[in-house]
Amino acid sequence: MSTTALPHVRLDSIGKRYSGTKALDNVSVEVAAGTVHALVGANGAGKSTLGKIIGGVIRPDEGQVFVGGRPVRYASPRDARTDGIATISQELSPMPHMTVIENVYFGIEPRRAGIVQFRQMRRRYAELVAEWGFELDGGARVESLRTADIQKAEILRAVASDAQVIVMDEPTSSLTSIETEKLHRMIDVLRERGKTIVYVSHFLDEVLGLADTVTVLRSGRLVRTAPVAEETEESLVAGMFGAAAAAENFTKPAPATAPVVLDVSGLNRRGVLRDISLQLRAGEIVGVAGLIGSGRTELARAVTGADPVDSGTIAVDGTVRHIRSPADAMAAGMAYLPESRKDDGLFLELSVAANITFADLRSVAGRLGVLSLGRERSRTRELLDLTSVRPANPSAKVGHLSGGNQQKVLFARWLLRNPRVLVLDEPTRGVDVAARAAIHRLVNRLAAEGTAVLLISSEIEEVLGLAHRVLVMRRGSITREFSADPPLDAVMEAAFGLGGRTIA
Numbered sequence: 001m002s003t004t005a006l007p008h009v010r011l012d013s014i015g016k017r018y019s020g021t022k023a024l025d026n027v028s029v030e031v032a033a034g035t036v037h038a039l040v041g042a043n044g045a046g047k048s049t050l051g052k053i054i055g056g057v058i059r060p061d062e063g064q065v066f067v068g069g070r071p072v073r074y075a076s077p078r079d080a081r082t083d084g085i086a087t088i089s090q091e092l093s094p095m096p097h098m099t100v101i102e103n104v105y106f107g108i109e110p111r112r113a114g115i116v117q118f119r120q121m122r123r124r125y126a127e128l129v130a131e132w133g134f135e136l137d138g139g140a141r142v143e144s145l146r147t148a149d150i151q152k153a154e155i156l157r158a159v160a161s162d163a164q165v166i167v168m169d170e171p172t173s174s175l176t177s178i179e180t181e182k183l184h185r186m187i188d189v190l191r192e193r194g195k196t197i198v199y200v201s202h203f204l205d206e207v208l209g210l211a212d213t214v215t216v217l218r219s220g221r222l223v224r225t226a227p228v229a230e231e232t233e234e235s236l237v238a239g240m241f242g243a244a245a246a247a248e249n250f251t252k253p254a255p256a257t258a259p260v261v262l263d264v265s266g267l268n269r270r271g272v273l274r275d276i277s278l279q280l281r282a283g284e285i286v287g288v289a290g291l292i293g294s295g296r297t298e299l300a301r302a303v304t305g306a307d308p309v310d311s312g313t314i315a316v317d318g319t320v321r322h323i324r325s326p327a328d329a330m331a332a333g334m335a336y337l338p339e340s341r342k343d344d345g346l347f348l349e350l351s352v353a354a355n356i357t358f359a360d361l362r363s364v365a366g367r368l369g370v371l372s373l374g375r376e377r378s379r380t381r382e383l384l385d386l387t388s389v390r391p392a393n394p395s396a397k398v399g400h401l402s403g404g405n406q407q408k409v410l411f412a413r414w415l416l417r418n419p420r421v422l423v424l425d426e427p428t429r430g431v432d433v434a435a436r437a438a439i440h441r442l443v444n445r446l447a448a449e450g451t452a453v454l455l456i457s458s459e460i461e462e463v464l465g466l467a468h469r470v471l472v473m474r475r476g477s478i479t480r481e482f483s484a485d486p487p488l489d490a491v492m493e494a495a496f497g498l499g500g501r502t503i504a
Helices: 047-054 077-082 100-104 118-132 147-160 177-192 204-210 233-244 296-303 326-331 341-345 352-357 373-387 403-415 433-448 460-466 488-495
Strands: 007-018 021-032 036-040 062-067 070-072 085-088 165-169 196-200 213-218 221-227 260-269 273-281 285-289 311-316 319-321 334-337 421-425 452-456 469-474 477-482
Touching: 007 047, 007 196, 021 036, 021 047, 021 062, 021 196, 021 213, 036 047, 036 204, 036 233, 047 085, 047 165, 047 196, 077 085, 085 147, 100 118, 100 147, 118 147, 147 165, 147 177, 177 196, 177 204, 196 204, 204 233, 213 233, 221 233, 260 296, 260 452, 273 296, 273 452, 273 477, 285 296, 285 433, 285 460, 285 488, 296 334, 296 421, 296 452, 326 334, 334 403, 341 403, 352 373, 352 403, 373 403, 403 433, 433 452, 433 460, 452 460, 460 488, 469 488, 477 488
Parallel strands: 021 221, 036 196, 036 213, 085 165, 165 196, 285 452, 285 469, 334 421, 421 452
Antiparallel strands: 007 021, 007 062, 062 070, 213 221, 260 273, 260 311, 311 319, 469 477
């Protein structure tokens, strides 16, 4: 589809502020009908905010949005959906107690005389799944799904509504490579059918392979909009970061020879985990690789008390600890950054300071054990500087920060407690290349200072780049262990179940 088509969506001089900080400053963009228009930028650049304005999730403070040549001012995502605009958000927000089918067809259920026709809805869902290839049990409750499956449900919901404009905010952040390919094919078909896609992504190779046009944002301002054929990864990075564009390579600390800090033996949870045993030494980063559904997140949740186990022992610094809750894990000197910062990590409506000091209120208490706001603010500022959170404003709402800065707030929370063991589940999910590098440097520094790190990531390159050892999980078991810097193909073969249980 030619990018010279008439504008489907036009954003004219858009401005948006959060807590006095400009998230968008005088941004004007035209999105041509029947094209894929990508928005790229560092975390905090304003790309997700711009997508949310198009989808009616938030309102601009300044400027005007035009759809099909008409000025619009949506009060909610429902208003936008009624006008033919659907949004797949980076921070997934389905109705958890409803089934997948009910979520997909919420608000557009087939009805007769006002009565929902469930048989017809199930038939439509089966046709929808067959057409797009996303296998997902329609009768499953959303609250029981993994993040990747919730993401698939959100994608199906968007296409089921027959929206004319679909805003996709980091839609592949939780998907496997096969599922990502399916989404890419879906986008190609939707474009052929005349749909307009606004695609927000920090995967620049995706942008260059999918989009017709790309808009580059930096610090809330428009850098440029150009045909994607005129861009390269290098030119996009230069536009996103300006003089700071040069990527910083992370390095590993020296291999640890210190005593064992975490010793997990014979951990079992019926149908989930089978005979898990592992050790972490002080200053060691141990990576966990595996396909989605292999049990990586379940391992993290079991070790940190978020989920119960049937048998097995967990020892910290040589002492067996009975960890039945996250509070028990914290008392044992453990910290956990969960896969979903929105659902399990942050209080989005509270301030940055409240989110950080929540883990250890005694450290910011004054006389008589009463919270000292001055001490809380001072300590929070130290940790924000240490973790490079921007803006470094303790009073800002966490929900108003970019994904990368939200993730760094979680790191700041646990730095307050100086954990012996740090369990990281997808620590760079949904963050840009600069935030990713900053998080890698932070993990390296913590390990160099003696913290034992268990790193879980869907990005094999991230695991290989950071870890001293790599454990591969499959079907709830640790099936392979590799020493530092194993070949990528060997790790992938192990993840897919090729080869035996060996030490490389």
